[in-house]
Amino acid sequence: MTQDPDHAVELLWREREREPRQGLSLDRIVRAAVELADAEGLAGLSMRKVADRLGFTTMSLYRHVPGRDHLVDLMRDAVLAEHPEPAAGGDWRTRLEEVARQAWRLRGRHPWLAEIRGTRHVPGPNAVARYDEMLGALTGTALRPSEVIAAAGLVGRFVDAEALLLVETRREERRSGVSEEEWWGARDSLYDRLDRYPALSHLWEAGGWDHPEDSFEFGLARLLDGIEALIRRRDETRDETCRECGTRLEPADSGRPRVYCSRACRQRAYRRRQTG
Amino acid sequence: MTQDPDHAVELLWREREREPRQGLSLDRIVRAAVELADAEGLAGLSMRKVADRLGFTTMSLYRHVPGRDHLVDLMRDAVLAEHPEPAAGGDWRTRLEEVARQAWRLRGRHPWLAEIRGTRHVPGPNAVARYDEMLGALTGTALRPSEVIAAAGLVGRFVDAEALLLVETRREERRSGVSEEEWWGARDSLYDRLDRYPALSHLWEAGGWDHPEDSFEFGLARLLDGIEALIRRRDETRDETCRECGTRLEPADSGRPRVYCSRACRQRAYRRRQTG
DNA sequence: CCTTTGCTGTTTATGCCGTACACGTAGTAG
DNA sequence: CTACTACGTGTACGGCATAAACAGCAAAGG
The missing domain is CATH 1.10.357.10 (Tetracycline Repressor, domain 2)
Structure with missing residues (x-):
């Protein structure tokens, strides 16, 4: 039963219902799960902990959510609503x-x-x-x-x-209380063996690791x-490809340059101009 | 005890020892683990299964390997030896x-x-x-x-x-016996709701998904x-930056163009030319 | 009114996982 | 012979997702 994508579609695209005064609800579960994952990461997210946080038993969640995987889907869409x-x-x-x-x-x-x-x-x-x-x-x-x-x-x-x-x-x-820099700095037993790697040594001596780029x-x-x-x-080569679907255009017979590769593409473009 | 990076360094950089005639050994464990992960993925890799594959008990592995995480490190370096x-x-x-x-x-x-x-x-x-x-x-x-x-x-x-x-x-x-294409093709209940997303609809009609690019x-x-x-x-701008460390060069006082930003950089480069 | 039905939450149990700990056993150095 | 070490084992704990049966309760139907 863990595998029903269409059920997932329904849950994700459902109209928001009003919350019950008491007891569980999908939205309450999702909110609690998001808080938990924010704090402990996806690996730290478990059905037990979500249920505990809400004051219910683990299995009670399954009355509202098909399983953990679907819950994650719901969490994702919930936070993706931010910053519109x-x-x-x-x-x-x-x-x-x-x-x-x-x-x-x-x-x-x-x-x-x-x-x-x-x-x-x-x-x-x-x-x-x-x-x-x-x-x-x-x-x-x-x-x-x-x-x-x-x-x-x-x-x-x-x-x-x-x-x-x-x-x-x-x-x-x-988790460890040790920063990444400290941790790697303490790996002397490793650095002792890196002499015979030319590019690495070169970059090291050139100070490549002193002021690293922001990788993002x-x-x-x-x-x-x-x-x-x-x-x-x-x-x-824009003028040589179909403006609608991008495929390469055959050279035009007449002198006038072609724009679409087929009648179908021209019509699609036209229809869109009408509706959009 | 699961956290001893220096022990990991020793295991990874150790000299290869001769295999014992019988019983376990680090290399045998690593090989079995690689086979298992090749077949079932990293999530399917468990100490129990590795031990079973070798005909030993689970805990016997811990006499040779500090734990699962270190085992994965060893597996990685083992396969990275291929194709030299x-x-x-x-x-x-x-x-x-x-x-x-x-x-x-x-x-x-x-x-x-x-x-x-x-x-x-x-x-x-x-x-x-x-x-x-x-x-x-x-x-x-x-x-x-x-x-x-x-x-x-x-x-x-x-x-x-x-x-x-x-x-x-x-x-x-x-696992499921259903190809990615089939699976997404069956999501009609989803596609029914995608009309009001303009870029998506446009690309869909333009056949963008018909012949997808190879993403790699x-x-x-x-x-x-x-x-x-x-x-x-x-x-x-090569001539305007230090050839050793890449920082921008101050304009030279004399007419001759500068090459290094400091005496330290010049010396580093010189020393490397001697040794390398 | 009473009963039936369906929704909700609970209890119990199964089968995975990593690994701590205590125990045997066999080979070796003293 | 003995003490020590290396190696393999058995048991156990706490964690995980979730299947299945069960209990209470409220609305619906007679």
Whole structure:
């Protein structure tokens, strides 16, 4: 019974019901779970602890939530509702950067977001909204549709990976009372053996580890640069690809340059202009 | 007792001893654990199962290995010994790309590598060798030392993130017998609600999901492009930064252009030329 | 009115997990 | 021979998710 994605869809997209005066409810469970995960991370989130926090037995939760996995899905969509600032206008780069930074900040507040694993999480309305914002930042560009999607996924995964790194170090630091720097500084028995690695030694002597780059800032800048390079390349050949689906255009028979690859694409574009 | 990093260093960097004719040994345990993790993933790796596979009791393992975490460290360094092809010559980009692809292929053979979490894993000799290769690909460039390190980390984390994605989908597909495509294709109850997300709908109608990009290839290309852009920028200002530590140079008093920012840096460079 | 039905929370139990601890046993150095 | 060490074992504890049967209660139907 742990596997009913359609049930998950219903829970995620359900209308918010009013809370009962007493007793459990889905929203109360989700809120308690979010608090717990904020404090102890996703690994520290257990059905027992959530139930304890609410003053009920463990199994009582299962009357409202199909299981732990679904609970995490619900938690995700709950916190993804925060900060609904509408995306500002501007060129694609500033917009995409802003969306990435918002995702980053959100993971600062709820680090467990980056710890969620698995590829079959049904998105709720807020997850889709965030995704749409990211896609929206890139849709105006010369990128092909599949490239827009790939780029959004790339940036999203980057943010998660960096956030994961950060939360892991932070939690370990809090747990052990030893900072990352102190811990690695005490690994003399390791450093004694690193002489015969040339690049490592060179960088060490050059002070490469003295003032490390901010890995989120550095990575984000490289990523945006990389996407920009592709967009520039696509811009150069923009007139040779279908404006709707991005496939390469056959050379036009007549003198007039073609814009769409097929009647279907032209009509799709036209219809959208009417409705949107 | 589970926390003794120096003990981990000793185990990882120990000389390989000859195997006993019978009974357990560290290497036998590590090999069995690798086989198990290859088949069932890191989550499916348990001390019980490793012991069963070897025909011993669970607790016998603890005579040779401090605990599960250390075992994983040992497994990592064991498989990182595979493929010791020396890095080929060439420009930085082809070298870095090749290192990334080797890491990618290795994670194809041992998907659990990407599942390892935590930031305080002591590297063994092979882990350091792989890291040194990646750093080495970038040391010839105009990047500053800290940027070389950041770029290597970025590429490394990218490979891990993509590998993690892949292994998660694959495992889920095998476990459930339903392919990712089929599973998402069956989520009609979800798609019914996605009309009011403009970018998403647009891309959907434009066929963006029909022929998706290969996310590893796409991401790697963008990343390399992004790093290339930075290198080009640094190349332009190469003569204005210290050749040793990369900080900006004060304008020279005399007419002759400066090369190093300080006597210390000049001496470091000189000494390295003598020894290396 | 009483009874039936369904919702909610509880109790108990199963099968995983890592590993602490006390115990045997066999080989070896003194 | 003895004491010591290395190695393997058995038992036990506390943690986890969750299946299954059960109890109370409120609304619905007769």
